[in-house]
Amino acid sequence: MPVETSLRTGHLRVADGNELYWEAVGNPQGPAVLWLHGGPGSGATAGHRRRIDPARQQSVTFDQRGCGRSRPLVTERLDLLDTNTTPAQIEDIEELREHLGIERWMVTGASWGTTLALAYAQAHPERVTGLGLFAVTTTSTAEVEWITESMGRVFPEEWELFRDSVDRLPGERVVDAYARSLRDADVQVRDRAAAAWGRWEDVHVSLGPGWEPDPRWHTPPTRDVLATLVTHYWSRSGFGGDQIPGRMPRLAGIPGVLIHGRRDISGPAVTAWQLHRAWPGSELVILDEGHGGPRSAAELERAIAAIAT
Structure with a gap:
């Protein structure tokens, strides 16, 4: 059969x-x-x-x-x-x-x-x-630090925008600030953080041959789901x-x-x-x-x- x-x-x-x-x-x-x-x-x-x-x-x-x-x-x-x-x-x-x-x-x-x-x-x-x-x-932890902090040495303009697009507490890591913002009770805070995170994701994968922007990072609600889960996992080193x-x-x-x-x-x-x-x-x-x-x-x-x- x-x-x-x-x-x-x-x-x-x-x-x-x-x-x-x-x-x-x-x-x-x-x-x-x-x-x-x-x-x-x-x-x-x-x-x-x-x-x-x-x-x-x-x-x-x-x-x-x-x-x-x-x-x-x-x-x-x-x-x-x-x-x-x-x-x-x-x-x-x-x-x-x-x-x-x-x-x-x-x-x-x-x-x-x-x-x-x-x-x-x-x-x-x-x-x-x-x-x-x-x-x-x-x-x-080292990989997350590289992708969210140290890679600013390679993309300084884009990283500065990424860093400054969320409010950080004193001494708070960038990834932790995003994870916290994406759980905020204010939907506008979450939207702003998700959009900024999506822009940074497109930047740091942009050096591959034939690269094009990923529409998922610019299309809610997919963008919001991704940003929320990525920052949740990355802020805790997976x-x-x-x-x-x-x-x-x-x-x-x-x-x-x-x-x-x-x-x-x-x-x-x-x-x-x-x-x-x-x-x-x-x-x-x-x-x-x-x-x-x-x-x-x-x-x-x-x-x-x-x-x-």
Whole structure:
């Protein structure tokens, strides 16, 4: 009998009043590949469906808590924001895996999705057949400091505008001021902070070949969801990002490919390089791209074909 490979979708109720949108495509009996989107808060797209052989593999993704087609949106329930953490999302992933009846899967992701993928794999290495990651970050304190403070040395004009677009308390970091402003009771304060954050996001990913402004950063309510979740996670170093490098031995024996753009100034290649050195058997691919791009996507497809067998 022919294998049913068409798109399957649904919603899964998880903790703290959240309902996650998920989708799967390809062979339900084949090796599974999970895609974790970036942001946090960008939501999943249809791109994951093209990275597999649908007759042989299946691809799964979902909109993470508070964004995309999951409900409620973070901007609708700011009172739930403190329950939106990396450990909570790891539990969401496990609930989705069990809901779909998947024993083990390859975990893939980009940008923030690589942080979540690494944290999940370190928490549940027995459930991971391999990792395929591009635009690699661990959302560490040092990485957040670079992207929100030190990168002003590269873009001084834009950074000064970014810094001065929110009111800061004495000694308060820029990222903390934005996180606080995006939880403000005054909607005008939140709107101003979200717009300024979006402008800065466009600046620091602008050096890649073929770069164009990202419409998500200029289109409410998507912009507001993104800015709220990004600043929430970044101001807290990804709820454990500083611990990821020291936990790389937990991935021993798990194959992985780390793909990164040399021109990715918002996330310098040193993070991917250090993780590679701490992860025996991993592969590091450095490309002449920015924060992701078509060559990174092609390398991810190659990794999926090799690992998800």
